[in-house]
Every structure is written in C-alpha cells, then in structure tokens.
Amino acid sequence: DQQVKQNSPSLSVQEGRISILNCDYTNSMFDYFLWYKKYPAEGPTFLISISSIKDKNEDGRFTVFLNKSAKHLSLHIVPSQPGDSAVYFCAASGWGGGGNKLTFGTGTQLKVEL
C-alpha cells in the first residue's frame, strides 16, 4: 500500500522556467510534509517542509503548496537551474505508534536542460 505517491517518474524543464513536482498521499494522519533532493551516490538532502496547518511555505526559489482536502502537495522551483537536476522525493511524517518515521514516495527525476 503506497501511502505517498509521486506519479511522474521523470520531468524535463528548460533552464529559467518553472518546475512543478507533484505528490499525493492517502493517510489522513500525516501532519508534516517534506521534500528531499538526491544526487547519485549521495544521501537525500532536506530541501523544504510544510506543516499541515499551513497551505504554503516559501524558501528562496522553492515553494511548497499543500492542499489538505485533495491530499496533494506540490513543489515549485522558479527559476529552474541545471544544478537542480536530481531525484526529488516527497515524504510525509506523522505519529502512529511507529516512531516519527518518514514515509517516502518513489521519487521524480528532474532534468533541467540548457
């Protein structure tokens, strides 16, 4: 049962344009959401997060939007840069007797082209 889903395995965007990465979740107990970026042969790097009491959080070029009623979140990167090319993971957190674990999606490979 995939509780966090990233339905687009890959996304290609031109440099300078907006990248939009999407994520859906099914578990209503999730109350905190995070995006991680991962380069090959490295561990995931924390990018940005949002609490379920908010609908938007912004940090520089990165903005995360949360739509609780639709159980959907998205990451916007504006403007996209070649160094943004990586795999992006959406993760959700919520207490449920199993520790404060993160539940990850399967990732979206973003390629920013010149």
Add this chain to the structure above:
Amino acid sequence: ETGVTQSPTHLIKTRGQQVTLRCSSQSGHNTVSWYQQALGQGPQFIFQYYREEENGRGNFPPRFSGLQFPNYSSELNVNALELDDSALYLCASSLTSQADTQYFGPGTRLTVL
C-alpha cells in the same frame, strides 16, 4: 557542525552472512533512524532509536536489529543476509524523537551475492 556520517561506503557480502553498518549522528541530535532504499524506490523506514532505546519499527523482520550508543551514534545489524537485502542503507538523525525533519547521511551500498 558535522553532518551525518556513515561507514563503510560500500560493502559486498554473501548470502547467509551477517553485516554491521555504522552511523554518527549530526552534532546535538539524539535520535537516529535507519532506512533501506532499493533500486528505483523511495527509502523505507526500518527503525528509529532515541536515547539508546528502539522508538518505532517498520515492516522489517527481526534479523534487522540496531543499537544506539551513549554518544548517539548507531549501528544497524542484519543477520542471515538474503539477496533482496541488497540496497542503499541510509541513516538519518533528528534533533529529538518528535522532530519532523531528519537529516540523512550518504548511505552504505550493500551488495549481497
């Protein structure tokens, strides 16, 4: 401030053997979580340790076990290795057991032949 470190970087074992992976948490963090990432998948939660006690466990068999030491470093032990255990093993630390943001190390790539 040092980040999360893991050792070794790569490891090759044969089926049936045992393996120990090590993790040093980020300075000031008292909680460590371990994840398994198979090829093409997102990381899967194995377990979490807080102040030397297991604080939650994912859907992994008992042959996956762990330890946390007084300095908050941690070990992941896997007994009776199977071919499907081949994966990237990630350690993540967080400020407290209730902190939502976890910071990951570079991982240990385990290959079981």
